[in-house]
Amino acid sequence: MTPFQFSVKGAAVARQPTSGERPTVKDVAASSGVSATTVSRVLAGNYPVSAATRARVMKAVRELDYVINAQARALGGGGTKTVAFIVHDLVGPAFAYVGQGVEQQATAEGRLCLVCTSHGDPERELEIIELMREQQAEAVVLVGGGSDSRSYAERMTQAARALDKSGSRLVLCGRPPLGPDVPATVVEYDNEGGAYAVTSYLISLGHRDIAFLGAGEAGHSTVDGRLRGFERAHKAHQLTAPPQRTRAVTFDRESGYQATRELLAGDRTFTAIFAATDVVASGALVALREAGLRVPQDMSVVGYDDIPLARDLTPELTTVHVDYEELGRTAVRYALNRERHALSQHTMIGTHIVIRNSAGPPPGPRTRS
Structure with missing residues (x-):
């Protein structure tokens, strides 16, 4: 699966980002097949997540070149x-x-x-x-x-x-x-x-x-x-x-x-x-x-x-x-x-x-x- 693709009912559907657009938590979630909440838990490291799930999420983070929004994390208490x-x-x-x-x-x-x-x-x-x-x-x-x-x-x-x-x-x-x-x-x-x-x-x-x-x-x-x-x-x-x-x-x-x-x-x-x-x-x-x-x-x-x-x-x-x-x-x-x-x-x-x-x-x- 290539960057900015996500799965809908088993089908890979490409999402075309606009110029300068950065991937979001939702993109990472779709790419790894988990919820946005699970992605947030993996990135924050403040909630138990299985090793397999963590590996899928981090693989998607690398492929999408996702950058964590440190300010948003801080406002949420996890930064x-x-x-x-x-x-x-x-x-x-x-x-x-x-x-x-x-x-x-x-x-x-x-x-x-x-x-x-x-x-x-x-x-x-x-x-x-x-x-x-x-x-x-x-x-x-x-x-x-x-x-x-x-x-x-x-x-x-x-x-x-x-x-x-x-x-x-x-x-x-x-x-x-x-x-x-x-x-x-x-x-x-x-x-x-x-x-x-x-x-x-x-x-x-x-x-x-x-x-x-x-x-x-x-x-x-x-x-x-x-x-x-x-x-x-x-x-x-x-x-x-x-x-x-x-x-x-x-x-x-x-x-x-x-x-x-x-x-x-x-x-x-x-x-x-x-x-x-x-x-x-x-x-x-x-x-x-x-x-x-x-x-x-x-x-x-x-x-x-x-x-x-x-x-x-x-x-x-x-x-x-x-x-x-x-x-x-x-x-x-x-x-x-x-x-x-x-x-x-x-x-x-x-x-x-x-x-x-x-x-x-x-x-x-x-x-x-």
């Missing part, structure tokens, strides 16, 4: 559930590792993972959340820092409640909670603590004039947290963080390179650089090398994230380790199993320093260029 993953972009290494963790756990939980990018636009982020609510995503995972503005928090709170009402879940991954009564799963890491620890490490080596490459527009939770840790470490050691050493960057290599060149063009009394990401640090190292400065003999450099790049730089980068894959896995696991993890709907993952070769004591006055 694959989805987890939406909203991220700033797809090129940031830290984002990629969180995304890998999200995808791994979603797959392990039998869910399909959808990836969306916001490009740092809060409006687009909110639009995607609403779209995912309409598409009945089981969880919507927001990755990375977000705006700290009151209006943004209020609108995000509304989105969280709308998702909760529809049976979905907002998941804040790597960002702080919206409030005690907001129905959301929060899995963050000790962002400020990591910055405090690595700054304190530089101070313990003897550095007193440290440049910070990471400040940006106020109100971004990741940026603000790392700057708070930097300043808190200075305060804890009775030091003042010099504001003239703070440079705004966009968390990419070029920005780190340009910011370091600007610093070197001015007063060179600083002896260390804290780059807010490893990628920013990679740009700083290039600028220092071009200026004829050795790391760590003439200038110490530390980063944040501990992505694989940190081990490939010359010298290998001292940095703050964040287990981004575990962050993503934990976020999905807790969101999809809320009854089992009822007490873990706000979780903090620790960070720690990885000491390598890019930081050492400050140079003596005679060795400075």
